[in-house]
Amino acid sequence: MTPPKGKSAAAEAETKAPAKKAKARKKGAATASAKATAQKAPPARRARAKKAASAQGTRRVEKPAREGFIPRIVVFACNWCSYAGADTAGVSRIQYSPHFRIIRVMCSGRVHPAFILRAFELGADGVLVSGCHFGDCHYIFGNERAVEQFEKTKALLKILGVEEGRIRLEWISAAEGVKFARVIDEFVEQVRALGPSKLAPPERELPQKAEAFADVAALAK
Amino acid sequence: MEATTPVDARTLREANAFLCLECGKCTSSCVVARYNRSYSPRRLISQALGGGRLPTANELSICLTCMACDERCPSGVHFVDLIRELRRATYGAEFAGNCSHGGAMQSLMKLMTADELNQERLGWVTEDLKITDQGEVAFFAGCAPYFDAFFTELEVDTLAGVKGAVKMLNALGLEPVLAPDERCCGHDLLWGGDVANFERLARKNVELLKARGVKAVIFNCPECYYTFKADYAKVVGTLPFKVKHISEVVAERAGELNFVDDEGEKVTFQDPCRLARFAGVVEAPRQVLAAAGVELAEMARSGKGAVCCAGNGWLNCDRFSKEVQLERLREARATGAATLVTACPKCEIHLRCAMNDPNLGDEIKMEMRDLTSAVASRLNGESKEVKASSTEEK
The missing domain is CATH 3.40.50 (Rossmann fold)
Structure with missing residues (x-):
């Protein structure tokens, strides 16, 4: 699991720490929590974490092994609010679940049903779409379009028999780093409870990254 | 993206491409080629035969596979089969379609x-x-x-x-x-x-x-x-x-069904390519409409010569597709019928979409219905057979 891209190094270290109840933390608090984790972890793991930390000269803490299913979650975040909200969560050093891939779109209204269906086709277990609050949209009414598109996707997935809990629409502003972390944590837990998506192709059939986006790359040529 | 691999001989043989006379009837009957002047089925075949290049991904996805060319071909070349085979052979590599x-x-x-x-x-x-x-x-x-x-x-x-x-x-x-x-x-x-x-x-x-x-x-x-x-x-x-x-x-x-007696509305029928040209079912929909007492006004081109709705398996939709749809809707309006009946959900989707052209307004607007819904709405209560069986039970 790679942490979401586009975050500062500090935020990256944070997201690797165990998921806890999201609370805005100051620098000192984050260090304390990292120490606490190292003490709680089993001896072998603690030694390894210590070694890794000393090798890099940082206080990087390894993620403790999590039992069971780790969901694949795709997050479509709008450029103006939600993606900046994710950044806020990062720079505020909020600890939250790292089990998601964030895709920046210029507007949540751009998230066509095809995007969400394609995510499920490529093995996603859940998809979150996040945009600006009503009235805050950079394009005035883009998020209203997002609602229309999302409702359409919901209807299609309902016929397809996909659990409603696997998709979610949220409004997160650039200032709401705390909300971003909370929504991600909630959604990851919700999808984890639902288990792996039945629509996901077998692991061996999942296209490699380069292959999956070959057509996109072809379009860009 | 230009594909350069030559088309293999087996593919060409299976599509009867070697029988091509280069008469050009395929291109003149192709509804896309009427508007898209850079597209020509005849040229694609002759290039393939000359050991030349494969059609590009774009050319492959432009074909509606409506089979109008096959229908007119005097030597029985299966152009749509060739296109289908080439799409299969290049799928994932060159051909992804502009879905x-x-x-x-x-x-x-x-x-x-x-x-x-x-x-x-x-x-x-x-x-x-x-x-x-x-x-x-x-x-x-x-x-x-x-x-x-x-x-x-x-x-x-x-x-x-x-x-x-x-x-x-x-x-x-x-x-x-x-x-x-x-x-x-x-x-x-x-x-x-x-x-x-x-x-x-x-x-x-x-x-x-x-x-x-x-x-x-x-x-x-x-x-x-x-x-x-x-x-x-x-x-x-x-x-x-x-x-x-x-x-x-x-x-x-049809004889077992009871339809209402009043005079039905005047409709025109859009033959879906898969039904008329591919499966050869041309008369049955007309017989059903006649049995239901619906008056049918045929379009200038109907049956096996009908024009496709220009949607080709969700592969491509461009301004030329819109032109084909407008042409077809104008033809349908010219019949004087109030309703355009079709038997394919895709015809309905694509032609309804074309009707939304804001520049043309009401010029091409028409009521559209599926064949079965148009006929079923004229059913008169229960059929003779159902009545008969229910009396037997009593």
Whole structure:
């Protein structure tokens, strides 16, 4: 699991720490929590974490092994609010679940049903779409379009028999780093409870990254 | 993206391409080539024969596979087969298509290949429709539930056609099996080159129908019908059941149905390519309309010479497609009919979409209905047979 891209190094270290109840933390608090984790972890793991930390000269803490299913979650975040909200969560050093891939779109209204269906086709277990609050949209009414598109996707997935809990629409502003972390944590837990998506192709059939986006790359040529 | 690999001889032989006279009838009958001057089926064939380049991905996706060229070809060259084979051979490498609707339809079809699928596709079945779970006759509803959920802004009602078909089967005394776990027939995957996923869908559909003890399957969608009839056999061998289009079933037994006596509205009929040219079902829909007392005003080009709705398996939609659709709608309006009846949900979707052209306003607007819904709405209460059987029970 790679942490979401586009975050500062500090935020990256944070997201690797165990998921806890999201609370805005100051620098000192984050260090304390990292120490606490190292003490709680089993001896072998603690030694390894210590070694890794000393090798890099940082206080990087390894993620403790999590039992069971780790969901694949795709997050479509709008450029103006939600993606900046994710950044806020990062720079505020909020600890939250790292089990998601964030895709920046210029507007949540751009998230066509095809995007969400394609995510499920490529093995996603859940998809979150996040945009600006009503009235805050950079394009005035883009998020209203997002609602229309999302409702359409919901209807299609309902016929397809996909659990409603696997998709979610949220409004997160650039200032709401705390909300971003909370929504991600909630959604990851919700999808984890639902288990792996039945629509996901077998692991061996999942296209490699380069292959999956070959057509996109072809379009860009 | 320019593909340069030469087309292999086997592909050309199977499509009868070596018989090409280069007469150019294919290009002159191609509705796309009328508007898109850079596209020419004749040139594509002659280039392929000359050991030249493959058609580009764009040229491959432009073809509507409507078969108008095959119909006119004096030497029996199967241009659409050549296109289909080339799409298959280059799928994933050169050919990905410029899938319309962002590829949503392709994704839906691929998602339906999953082993465990718990679809809720029978939400449209109202109480007045009699259906069953096990039996000899099945009705294959196709993707209509998905279409209606997806094309909300076009206000299409493709489910009306499916409901009309079930209503007519009920009137004929049949209670069709409707499988809740039915998959997409895979027509568009096959024609888009994705044969692996098409075969998965084909196997699953045949298995699930077989498991319900089905001896005959009736279709409303011409694409499902033709795909089952012609392409499933290549995957699963001989089908364990018979396939029939609803218009064939109703035309055969039209005498058993009671229609209202008043004069029906004047309609015109858009022949779907898969029904008329591919499956050769031209007369049956007309007989059904006549039996229901609907007056039919034929368009200038109809039957096997009908013009395609210009939607080709969700592969491509460009300004030339729009031109073809406008041409067809003008032709339909010229008949003086108030309603355009078609037998294919895709014709309805594509022509309705073209009607939304804001620059043309009412010039091309028309009422559109599915054949089965237009005919079923003229059914007069119960049919003779149903009446007879209910008196026997008493």
